[in-house]
Amino acid sequence: MPAPDRMLTYLQQATMLIRATPGRSGHILELDTKTCTELLVAGDLHGRVAHFQVIIKTADLAENPTRHVVFQELIHGKFRYPKGGDKSHQVVDLFAALKIQFPKQVHYIPGNHELAQWTNRPVLKGNENVNVLFQEGVTEAYGKEWGPKIYAAYLELFQALPVVVRAPNRVLVSHSLPSNRALPSFDPERLQADTLDPADLQPNGAVHSLLWGRDTARETVMAFLEKMDADLLVSGHIACEEGYRTPHDRQLILDCAENPGGFVMFPTRRRMTLADMLLCVRII
Numbered sequence: 286m287p288a289p290d291r292m293l294t295y296l297q298q299a300t301m302l303i304r305a306t307p308g309r310s311g312h313i314l315e316l317d318t319k320t321c322t323e324l325l326v327a328g329d330l331h332g333r334v335a336h337f338q339v340i341i342k343t344a345d346l347a348e349n350p351t352r353h354v355v356f357q358e359l360i361h362g363k364f365r366y367p368k369g370g371d372k373s374h375q376v377v378d379l380f381a382a383l384k385i386q387f388p389k390q391v392h393y394i395p396g397n398h399e400l401a402q403w404t405n406r407p408v409l410k411g412n413e414n415v416n417v418l419f420q421e422g423v424t425e426a427y428g429k430e431w432g433p434k435i436y437a438a439y440l441e442l443f444q445a446l447p448v449v450v451r452a453p454n455r456v457l458v459s460h461s462l463p464s465n466r467a468l469p470s471f472d473p474e475r476l477q478a479d480t481l482d483p484a485d486l487q488p489n490g491a492v493h494s495l496l497w498g499r500d501t502a503r504e505t506v507m508a509f510l511e512k513m514d515a516d517l518l519v520s521g522h523i524a525c526e527e528g529y530r531t532p533h534d535r536q537l538i539l540d541c542a543e544n545p546g547g548f549v550m551f552p553t554r555r556r557m558t559l560a561d562m563l564l565c566v567r568i569i
Contacts, residue, residue: 289431292378296438299381302388303445311477312492314392314447318554322351324452325550328528328539329396329460329521332362332373336541337380339569340548346387352550353389355450355458356380357521358396361408361415362542370422371415377439395446396460396522397496403443404486448476448492449513453553456562457515461522463494465505471495473512499523501532510535517557519549528568534559537566545569 286292308315316324325344330336337356344354359380362373384391401408401416408415423439424432450458463471467489475482475491485491499522500506506518518536525540528547532538537559539547546569551562 286375286378286426289427289435292381292427293431293435293438295378295381295385296435296442299384300438300442300445302384303393303442303447305388306392306447307389309447311479312446312448312481313473313476314450316353316450316452316553318453320351320389321353321453321553323349323353323550324456324458324553325352325354325548326458326519326539327354327356327548328525328541328546329358330356330362330376331358331398331542332360332364332371332376333541333546334364334375334379336546336569337376340541341383343548343550343567346390350390354391356391356393357458357460358398359393360402360419361398361410365418366422366425368421368425369418370425371418372422372426373419374423374426374439377442381442392450393446394448394450394458394460395443395496399443399446400486400492400496403440444481448495451513451515452551454556455514455516456519456551456553456557457510457513457517458519459513460496461498461520462500462506462509462518464498464500465502467494467498468505468508468512471509471512496522501536501538503533503535506533506536517559517562519562529566531559531563537562539566541569 359376360373364372423436528545530538551565
């Protein structure tokens with residue numbers, strides 16, 4: 286890990302670059318075919334540093350300047366420091382350094398865990414509050430003086446992230462989608478705001494429903510894609526024993542939190558069917 290003062294600078298620089306990413310409109314990122322000919326999308330990582338490294342090696346961004354990478358849900362993992370703090374912030378640190386190196390090619394969309402961390406809504410797993418463990422891990426890594434400053438920088442970075450990415454070929458990348466019950470009131474225009482309304486972050490709000498929903502019914506996904514003006518959905522949020530899952534012909538779910546882990550790397554200059562996408566799935 287870098288020195289705490291340097292890490293703080295990295296996080297602050299990465300946050301500025303996230304906000305300045307070309308194609309950014311509010312909290313929606315639109316990629317174009319001139320600068321993005323291929324897109325790699327990873328499943329939920331949850332602190333898996335080794336999987337992050339495999340993905341970056343596969344992407345080989347320096348040799349492929351029109352290849353982009355989208356990460357999702359990096360935090361709240363099962364790896365611990367000696368005193369019990371969560372190590373998953375390390376993957377955010379790696380992302381920040383990578384964003385600085387490849388500011389136009391590297392992207393990160395939040396999951397429900399990032400939303401829970403920045404809005405301070407506890408997430409419980411067993412008898413553990415993973416929000417608290419994440420904060421404790423940051424302090425354990427960077428010390429009592431720098432830990433709180435770096436933790437605040439993580440929250441700023443989470444708030445700056447785009448919540449969806451649109452590929453040029455009408456493939457939508459989102460951590461999840463609103464449930465059938467929440468979808469009628471879901472308004473995509475709420476995502477266009479530079480500063481999100483607090484109501485959008487609460488249950489039934491636009492961002493909350495987008496990141497917490499677990500509805501994979503084809504009818505719901507089709508209605509969501511129509512609202513988002515897209516044809517295919519690449520998402521995460523749901524555990525997949527094989528690293529990926531296809532509930533139907535309009536959705537590919539990816540999961541990198543365990544072994545095996547799944548990601549997809551697909552061309553963006555032609556329309557894709559789910560069968561096409563499956564040929565592009567890779568397993569760690």
